[in-house]
Amino acid sequence: MQAAMSAPDQIDRNEPAFRVRGLTKTYGEGPAAVHALRGADLDIPDGELVVLLGASGSGKSTLLNILGGLDRASGGSAHFFDRELTAMSDAGLTAYRRHHVGFVFQFYNLMPSLTALENVELVTEIADNPLGAGEALGLVGLDKRVDHFPAELSGGEQQRVAIARAIAKRPTVLFCDEPTGALDSTTGRQVLRVLQDVNTELGTTVIIVTHAAATAAMAHRVINMADGTIREETVNKHRLSAEEIEW
């Protein structure tokens, strides 16, 4: 089965990781249509840690879903290096997610019938050059809880398992939709630390959606969204480490 998915071929790393032009997304039709994205333009250089801010309903998750290959745009284009995501077939998007993308969801989304370790193995199974599942859990400080089921873990622990699962495949890009939304400050900082490490040590491009504006201080680049468009884009001259973030 797994052989059916072709191994990743070389990507041209000279391009920005993402190049977005006039991207639109409309849910529904006619008068009831919701315009979640109304022509977003954006460049994200390879290897950066990017924070995406914006009011609720401004289109952050929608943008993330399209860049992550989970959803399709209604118009415009989005490139991943030299590949045009918006032109890919379903199989192409699946291969893209399989080989390049890691996700951390707001609601953890662990498989309830699998242990922490098995949840990570679920991804390492189909990855080309993964970290060991135990090793990945070690990175998020959960080496002692590997055999617990999600129902036996706290919310923060579940979220850390989700991060271990996302980084275990050594993704090219890591998408995090409100990864700290349900966490206290200490656990939240731990989670951010892991994300920062992944960015610096593995060179992974990390894109974080958050409502906590303070998080922006640790990013290379901060993108502000409003009403389905990119309102503002700033580059931090001086970055804070995860531990220095105000909560």
Next chain:
Amino acid sequence: MVSPLDRKLLRDIWRMKIQAVAIALVIAVGVLLLVMMDGLVNSLEQTRQAYYERYRLAEVFAPVKRAPDHVLQSIAQIEGVAAVEGRVVGGALIDIEGQAVPVRAQAVSLPDFSSPRLNDIYLAEGRRIDPRRREEILLLQGFADAHDLSPGDTLSATMNGSRRTFRIAGLAQSPEFLYSTAPGELVPDDARFAVIWMSEEALAAAYDVDGAFNQALIALERTAEPRAVIAKVDRILERYGGTGAYDLEDQISNKFITEEIRSLRMSSRSVPPIFMGVAAFLLYIVISRMIEAERMQIGLLKAFGYTSAEIGWHYFKFVVVIAAGGALLGCALGVISGQLMAAGVYQDVYKFPFLLFRVDPAAFVTAISVSIASASAGGLFVLRKVFALSPAVAMRPPAPADYSSSARLVAALRSVLDQPSRMIVRRIARQPMRTFAAVLGIGVGMGLSVGMLGVLGGFDKAVDLTYSVIDRSDASVALIEPLDQKTIFELRRMDGVIAVEPYRAVSVVLRNGVRSHRGGINGLISEPQLSRALSLDMSPIYIRADGITLSRTLANKLDISAGDLLTVEVREGRRPVLTLPVVNVAESLLGSPAYFELSALNEALSEPGRVSGAYLKLDMDKSTQVYEDLKNMPAVAGVSIKEEARASFQKMMDQGAGAMRYVMAVIAGIITFGIVYNTARIAFAERAHDLASLRVIGFTRGETAFVLLGELGVITLFAIPIGLLAGVGLAGAIAAAFSTDLYSISAEVGPVAMGIGTLAVLIASVIAGWMVKRDVDRLELVSALKSRE
């Protein structure tokens, strides 16, 4: 190493174990039926063939009045004839002590100083006869057992008018008498029919055929064309009073067992698929609900880059594991019940010296692949959902269910219903397709039960109609040959006889184009009271003199309807060939009779005033005296008592293919319960989260269970009318599969079947509800709320 997805699979199966077992059981019983019936067909066929070959059963039988032995040589020279043997057969009456009615028997000769070339016997007990001792006989084992006779005992019998005493040398069986009935009767009764084998010389002397034979047995070469041989044999034997040679197809015992195998094969092809279809449907509902519940997880797997095919395969394995498990269990159960049926039922009706239940390995392969295929067919529909699901659902928070469409309905009910009841109505109204699928599931399951009950009723009705409405006599008398009406007057004068109704039975071959039927025509008076014919709507009909009235089964077999012309080849007397119109079609439940008005029949045969027997209405207080008097009438060949015939018919219906209906009724019940339980289980799994929320905000266990079980109750109530409708439909299909040439069953889904079916479903839902309620009570609030499914 087991992959994480496979571990998820195993845990899912474990979590849903009871449900998985319920579905596997439904599949198992379908497979059980398939394997058992197929195995029985296979075993009966193979055993019959082996038995026929080992004991050299003749392939053509040629009865004749009296032909000198040298005629056999001319028969042997016919092209295609491999072996010939002449023998003597004759009717006899056996006197059983303390029994007023003598038992009819067939006497058959065995060659005196050689073993039989054809139609050898299987010696079950004792020894073969010593040809020098003329009083020695071999007796049919079934009859001997029924009367507790064993080698060494004596037996008194009347042959050709003279009474003699015999000594039993041994007990025998023969492939010729696998299924043994008295001449003119349809249903076997071990106690009421015997076969006596004895020395050829002694038997020839008893029937005045010394130096001659009255039946030729013929074996054919492999390439021989039976029809051509039969035609030539008939030509040779015509001048000696041949009544027409016939092949195995028309040999009574073989005809019955062939019919049994045919009907068993037919039901094995038509009934298990009904059960498998229900199982597939059930699996479809469960898997589609499961996928519905795991949308988030499926989206998640897709988000990780698992392909739709990989995810589909994961859920497909779930189907395969359950189907394969059910199929294997069904194979094992099928072999066990097949063995029980073969030994307990079939060997009782069909007298095989050995009957090994053996299933063709291909049947296992078929059963397993059919169950996996039909389960997968259900699964495939579901896989479409997996493929269509967008990975983006994994990113979304769980969407609160949209209840807006039911808002108006609930608002209208607001004043009438309390809060929990309104929740039930909301759920049902919000997902009408889902509710409909559940209603349909229970309805179909119930239909299966109601249908089987209807078929059970059909069997009872067949017995009742045959012996209470069609046949209203107390006894019938068969004469040794067609005689003039004088005998009837004699019967009428007997003390204790209230009414006498003569009949004339003529053996014939009926032909319509290429279709033919070997049987008899029943000549009855035009307005019979004791033995009647019924119209298709069950009212008595006149027996017409202007043409033949055919039973429905016969009309179907010959593919003929009222108004068409039928060729009638008479196999007695001067053997005329008549062309008669078919004037009417009658209902028949037992046998395939053809009726013709008595005097018109005699006229057509140019034998006016002949009768071959009579139906009697008796003063039951004097019946013993009547039977005693009948025994002393030389013209009487045999007497059959209606109540005994009814009992044997009932017995046959309770065994053989008839007994299968009980097995199926039990199975239908299991399936119905399986479906109801599944529906309850699924509802619970889907609602666990909501139910826990209810408990958290202060609802009691009872109120919480009410929300769940109330929904099940409403679904069950909707399902009942569907179940009744489905029952009527399925009953017709199953009854048709059960009907044979010998008896035809019409399904009767009456108020009783409907009542019992309804009650069964209600009880099943109460039990299933109770089982699920225990789970509601044990619901762990925290873990139910934590897991998002």
